[in-house]
Amino acid sequence: MDKTSIPAIRIEGLMKRYGTGDAAVDALKGVDMTVWPGEVVGLIGPSGSGKTTLLKCLGAVIEPTGGHMQLSGETIYDGKDGGWRTGDLRALRRDRIGFVFQAPYLIPFLDVTDNVALLPMLAGIDNAAARKRALELLTALDVAHRAGAQVSQLSGGEQQRVAIARSLANHAPIILADEPTAPLDSERALTVIRILNDMAVQYQTAIIVVTHDEKIIPTFKRIYHIRDGRTHEEAGEGRPL
């Protein structure tokens, strides 16, 4: 973690309102958050507190209704100045954000390698180079021996590691993980968190992990608590893995 450099993520006063009028729900009421390159932070809060909404805004999947978002020093959203700064949100997601979901959500009709290689391919990298990169990541995540396998032949833990490899495949500076350990037993959950920490260090990636898994919360050095649409920061135990 290098706090002298530019933060990978800086959010100020981020707001999200679903719906309008009487049916309106204020899911985010002014969220502040800063995440540095190479850092894994926890995002913790009760159900319905706005964790997923925050990840969706950060991931340029839904549009916030106010506030300010910066990625690596570049403003990508400004509620006071016309909203999104880019018209091509898919390219933004493809090149700058990696996603890890609660369920691995791999593409069932592609084999393990191509599930990872698909991202560089979508970014225009040729098949051979994309597969080479995929294989490197699969090796780093210790699933290279399943490279040619069908997704359905993998265990839950293996699938989740492939999903992490996919999120890293375009060297995105940010990875957003929404309850990535939910389907795993505690040993595998800790393995996944250790891998995310290793990757954060190795690739200087900023990683936000949404969780309410009691076993992994103590591993974070920094935690954002979210309650009723607002965040507050807290130091974590940073228990070694």
Place this chain on the structure above:
Amino acid sequence: MINLAGRDILHGWGKFLFTGVGLGLLIGVTLSMAGIYRGMVDDGQVLIDNSGADLWVVQQGTLGPYAEPSSIRDDVWRGIAGLPGVAETGNAAYLTMQIEHAGKESRAMVVGMEVDRPNRPGAPAYLTAGRPVLAGHYEAIADELAKFKLGERVRIRRHEYEIVGLTRRMVSSSGDPMIFVPLKDAQEIQFLKDNDALLNERARTAANPAFNRPGVPGLLEAVQAANAQSRMVNAVLVRLEANADPEAVAAEIRRWKRLQAYTKVQMEDILVAKLIATSSRQIAMFLVILSVVTAAIVAFIIYTMTLAKVREIAVLKLIGARNRTIAGMILQQALGLGLIGFFVGRLAAGLWAPVFPKYVLLLPGDALRGFAIVMAICALASVVAIRAALAIDPAEAIGG
């Protein structure tokens, strides 16, 4: 970039193939329908080609002898045979009727032909078995479609006929097999009255004072003989000399003989355009409906296949796949389905065509057109699915 459509198809190829085969059977029905129409046209065409005639001379004001009844005297050929350009003439009589044989009834066209010289127009162009009719009476040549065997005896009206020869693709314009018999026999079958009718007719003639005059012996007998005999045929078929202009000879016959004469081109128009006009519109209607049904089914299949991939499509969008990539995937799958469907359909149509009672003619040109239409339908049908796919929210990949 890898081909997502191809990967998806390979991943679930069993299901995809099964669906394609189902679609193919439907396309096979459509191709067969077109083949039935082509078969009808071809039946008319071979009727013209195999008759060995260049001109058809029929009753004035009729579209005879196939499309409308025509009746002319059996001696008008004398006046025609003398015209310049005419090589050979032949009287012909046609009668479509039910024939009972071996306990089964079937429909056939009995054709009366001149048998005095070989190769008169009206006789079958070639035989696949047996010999030509040599005797003046009670021998017949049948099309193979009638399923008669050489040497069999078949009863037509009052007499039994021996099948002495077999021929192929000699059918009426409605696809019934032809049975060729000597002209005199055919005239009898067509025009001769039964005994009761003859007696009745004779009594009426005798009671008519105009024919039964006192002091004119022999008049009544002469009239009765004339009535009992048949002196009519349906058409005179004319073969022209090689250098003769059919239209000119036809015009000559029309002008001087108070008869109608049709050339091959005109006969084709009558048989193909006029005679089967309603049937072809019927088939065209059916083809339109089948195309619409095919389109609806393809649209439904592709739509269902796409909806089954909502999550994958949401993930693809989330990780940055373009709309173009996603639309291309769905379109390619629709076209792939069409491709399988077309080949299965063409195969099926070819396999079951011989089983049809009437001629089914599958033309390569029709297959090619069918292929283009199937592909166009599939492309069109994928539009609904593509719209649905583009409406999928990438947020669905993240969940709640």
